Amino acid sequence: MKLRRSERMVVISNYLINNPYQLISLNTFAEKYETAKSSISEDIGIVKKAFEEAGIGQVETVTGASGGVLFTPSISSEEAKSIAEGLCQRLSESDRILPGGYIYLSDLLSTPSILKKVGRIIAKAFSGQQIDAVMTVATKGVPLANAVAEILNVPFVIVRRDLKITEGSTVSVNYASGSSDRIEKMFLSKRSLKPNSNVLIVDDFLKGGGTISGMVSLLSEFDCHLVGVAVFADNKQIKRNLFVDYKSLLTVSKIDVKNKKVDVEIGNLFDGGV
Amino acid sequence: MKLRRSERMVVISNYLINNPYQLISLNTFAEKYETAKSSISEDIGIVKKAFEEAGIGQVETVTGASGGVLFTPSISSEEAKSIAEGLCQRLSESDRILPGGYIYLSDLLSTPSILKKVGRIIAKAFSGQQIDAVMTVATKGVPLANAVAEILNVPFVIVRRDLKITEGSTVSVNYASGSSDRIEKMFLSKRSLKPNSNVLIVDDFLKGGGTISGMVSLLSEFDCHLVGVAVFADNKQIKRNLFVDYKSLLTVSKIDVKNKKVDVEIGNLFDGGV
Structure with missing residues (x-):
């Protein structure tokens, strides 16, 4: 397909956006768009400048025979903060309070446009660290893990609280379920995680921390390393x-069930700037 | 932010890719990039041509005061077919067969690069139809529903097989679980779906069809309309x-547990072309 430079800008941008954290040889583009490698190289320079000026992400070029171009998605600090502030407002809506002082989150965590933004913020908070997989627990953590993994372009693994026949052999650990003071079990399919993987744990809401601790102990059962833990919201x-x-x-700082009031602030992810 | 045309191509493409199915006023771009609306209009023309030639999607411009530009992601028929054929090979791998004749799918459905492509194919198969939400059942359907909903830029709703305190009031229906011949219950949070929504049901693997039938009956409980049903794989x-x-x-056409052989073909989504 032969294209003009301005059109190449469009298709190369699209390719990079859809293939983050992946070294792409310039020859791929040169062959695809029937253009000299030197022109592609200039194209990449323009994409790089535009991506960086608009806070879309970094474009790195690696020279040499095995070289190419690598796109790392990002988000500007101002945009990240303004997104989090918008979510604080949404979370403070009084009709989110459920009996027992729980907060209804499912609508936010099932809106792709929100998930994408949150994924970018969390990925940026761990930038520069090697992450091979994102781990979460079923069900509510799944869309969030999916969003973060999509930005990092790595697989995600889903820990379950029940045994499913379609998971094959599993490894299980015990964990203390904070809300009920009971010891429960969580399961992970044996083939879902390779040994020595560097894993980022992601979850929707942090209460007692029992589920997170459970996932951390699963990591050692799988001989994997914890990179960090990120949650959509915690309760101060x-x-x-x-x-x-x-x-x-x-961070939910106060839930007043009687007066139907929730106080929400931006979380510790923003301490010291993202 | 003042940019040159070639840089504007990059940032406008990025914006459209991240905001599909959404009418965006040309003034948004004109203000953001400090450029005359007429130049933005020319930019959009170039983006449109490049997106359509490369099979990335359609760009539609709506004229008038409330007009703007709307991006509909797509995928070429050849690419869709070649992705499905690649997945047939993956699914035929002999080590996927689990005791009982089940097939291990979780790795494919937790790889964002695969999910994104599958999302585009399924979304295209229902193009031209009004879809307000995507519905699935926990847990394995979630990433797939997320992927399709992301392309369509609509929320997804997760039906559960258990009752969770964090979902608030729920509506439940009975369904016949094919694999066990038992009647079970499924639940959907009352506030997760607005009446009169047009809903696409998505699931990972179709066996007896009980789960799908359950979700269809949930739709009528919520006064919603079924647009269609899409599954990653079915069993012939x-x-x-x-x-x-x-x-x-x-479509899985044959599972030979004894000889560890799975035959997989492309599904009926491709009948008559995508």
Whole structure:
């Protein structure tokens, strides 16, 4: 397909956006768009400048025979903060309070346009670290893990609280379910995670921390390494026994069930800037 | 932010790719990039040509005061077919066969690069139809529903097989679980779906069809309309009582547990071309 430069800008941008964290040889583009490698190289220069000026992400060129171009999605600090502030407002809506002081989150975590933005913010908070997989627990963490994994272009693994025949052999660990003070089990399919993987744990809402601790112990069962923990929201009012650091996008500082009021602030992910 | 045309191509493409199915006023771009609306209009013309030539999608311009530009992602028929054929090969791998004749799918359905492509194919198969939400059942359907909903830029709703306190009030229906011949219950949070929504049902693997039938009856409980049903794979060997049409990306035609052999073909979604 032969295209003009301005059209090549469009298709190369699209390719990079859809293939983040992947080294792409310039020859791929040169052959695809029937153009000299030197022109493609100039194209990439323009894409790089535009992506960086608009805060879309970094474009890195690696020279040499095995070289190419690598796109790392990002988000500007201002945009990240303004997205989090918008979500604070959404989370403070009084009709989100459920009996028992729980907060209804499912609508936010099932809106792709929100998930994409949150995925970019969380991925940026761990930029520069090697991440091979994202881990979460079924069901509510799945869309969030999916969003982060999509930006990082790595697979995600889903830990389950029940045994399913379609998962094959599983490894299980016990964990203390904070809300019920009970010991429960969680399961992960044996073939879902390779040994020595560097894993980012992601979850929707952090209360007691039992689920996160469970996932951390699963990581050692799989001989994997914890890169970090990120949650969509945590609850400041709850004391927890969590022996790992975590980053939260939002922090619920107060739930007043009687007056139907939720106070939400931006989370510790923004401490010291994203 | 003042940019040159070639740079504007890049940022406008990025914006459209990240905001599909959404009417965007040309003024948004004109203000953002400090450029005359007429230049933006020319830019859009170039983006449109490049997107359509490369099979990325359609760009439609709506004239008038409330007008703007609308991007509909797509995928070429050849690319769709070649992706499905690649997945047939993956699904035929002998080590996917689990005891009981089940097939391990979780790795494919938790790889974002695969999910994105599958999302585009399924979305295209229902193009031209009004879809307000995508529905699936927890847990394995979630990433697929997420992927399709992301392309369509609509929310997805997750039906659960258990009751969770964090979902608030729920509506439940009974369904016949084909694999066990039992009647079970499925639940959907009352606030997750607005009446009169047009809903696309998506699931990972179609066996007896009980889960799909359950979701169809949930739709009528919510006064919603079924647009269609799409599954990642179905099993040709199983007789089913499903009174709605469905489209499958892949079809498992034979599982030979003894010789560890799975035969997989491209699904009925490709009948008559995508």
